[in-house]
């Protein structure tokens with residue numbers, strides 16, 4: 001039995017940065033696209049500024065919610081200081097989306113909350129899930145400023161692959 | 164498992180899925196006390212108007228209220244984290260004798276690795292001690308199905324049933340299909356002293372009866388699909404339960420596995436047959452060697468983990484290490500530990516306590532973080548309520564040191580009040596500080612009696628902490644806002660030096676709660 005392809009994504013930030021929600025949108029998009037999804041977190045008491053590491057795994061059938069070490073296909077990191085350590089989570093040939101953080105920050109300017117949507121857009125350009133699933137996922141998760149979130153997501157999608 | 168997308172497909176955590184499963188099974192009553200990682204189960208249930216849901220003042224109360232609802236004829240559920248079950252052990256231990264009327268399910272969420280707990284006890288051992296069957300799902304989707312099965316077993320065999328989850332299942336999410344709710348007809352309550360009045364003579368008969376019921380459940384466990392043997396390539400085979408199953412599948416997808424979804428009562432024959440079929444059997448389980456001990460009693464041959472794996476959470480990459488017989492590799496923990504939120508009212512108090520020359524008996528809540536730098540001014544923490552009782556015990560024996568007890572509002576209502584009554588009765592002197600932030604903050608913000616709202620945010624009778632402390636026997640009860648730093652310092656210094664039992668209620672809402680209310 002050949003191992004069916006599983007996509008592993010790591011999201012990292014500190015409590016309050018919206019990491020869990022970000023992973024949630026990604027998980028919904030993959031599920032709506034017909035995949036089996038597992039999502040899990042490693043964190044202490046999130047509201048108090050501790051590390052939050054969220055994992056999304058999707059494929060035909062996923063067993064463990066936690067990925068094995070150094071198997072991430074994609075890394076999204078919102079915290080520059082922790083970035084070097086997190087590089088260890090990427091597999092050989094995995095894609096580090098950290099460089100897009102700066103781009104995102106420039107694009108959103110004062111509207112800092114939309115950094116995450118921009119980065120999700122970037123991620124979406126790599127994952128090959130249809131855009132309609134991302135839109136539906138955002139409609140599920142974002143209660144506020146849905147249109148703006150979608151707009152920044154689109155910009156991220158356009159920027160994806162440019163670095 | 165590629166499923167077509169429908170309206171009924173959701174991405175649910177183990178907690179949400181379990182709640183959903185109970186709802187679909189016709190659950191009508193649920194009670195619990197907040198505790199990571201179990202909190203979201205009760206919270207999820209609160210959205211269903213069909214279910215009578217409550218936050219109880221503590222787990223013992225929750226257990227008894229919910230259990231009585233089952234005896235009264237409605238499917239009912241108790242929910243807590245592992246250490247919460249300790250508080251409810253008294254009713255649990257006799258509930259197996261009594262049995263049920265409508266189904267009663269006890270949901271307990273263990274926390275291997277102590278993501279947010281003071282110990283990592285293994286509830287499977289408690290099931291054995293209390294003589295109640297235990298089901299153990301491996302994933303959120305299974306949690307939803309297993310809880311339905313638990314209700315069926317409970318009613319069929321006249322016994323409460325434990326469903327055990329662990330943090331990794333509670334808080335991980337996967338695809339879950341929603342289904343219809345099936346309400347069960349109410350089971351009429353009939354007076355039956357021999358069953359419901361546990362005085363020695365009745366209890367002896369019920370204990371005997373329990374033996375018979377457990378024997379029947381053991382036969383069920385042997386036959387049940389909850390305990391399922393999967394065949395595969397023979398080189399190496401596994402016996403496991405819970406989330407470990409998924410880690411094994413991740414590493415050895417083609418190996419034979421006996422997955423024990425109902426590890427107690429232990430399906431001896433099934434395990435024996437499995438071991439006969441395969442030469443190289445590994446038992447893999449998180450925390451305590453429960454399966455291992457059962458197998459040793461049966462004198463079966465198998466290999467198992469290095470003892471170092473009994474501490475902490477298992478991870479997928481551990482499985483090959485266990486198979487190789489090596490000890491657990493050291494893991495570097497994430498660099499950023501949690502801390503009190505900026506603007507948290509507790510910060511003011513701990514800054515002050517640092518300057519007073521006192522030993523601080525702490526308790527369980529966000530404020531336990533007062534033990535970390537830059538405050539380092541909380542010196543003990545054992546269990547819920549011990550902020551008051553440790554204060555008392557230490558104050559009785561200290562000659563030249565002063566003790567201050569520190570406890571949160573929710574924790575005080577949970578089990579601090581009994582300690583305060585005891586301290587007053589036994590003539591203890593000194594200061595207990597109640598950090599009243601008007602919420603159960605550590606678990607994400609749940610109301611309690613001193614908040615004055617129910618789980619569904621309806622107004623209800625409000626418990627007045629200052630009145631409660633007075634009638635409990637405190638000589639002085641002061642209420643103060645911690646932003647009045649000077650006033651607070653003066654007050655504490657004065658009360659600490661007096662020969663009296665004082666309660667100082669430091670009152671200011673949790674900043675997260677305030678932000679939530681602003682957002683609406």
Ligand code: SF4
Nearest residue numbers: 504507529604673674
């Ligand atoms: S959640 Fe509330 S009580 Fe807890 S640390 Fe933050 S502000 Fe303080």
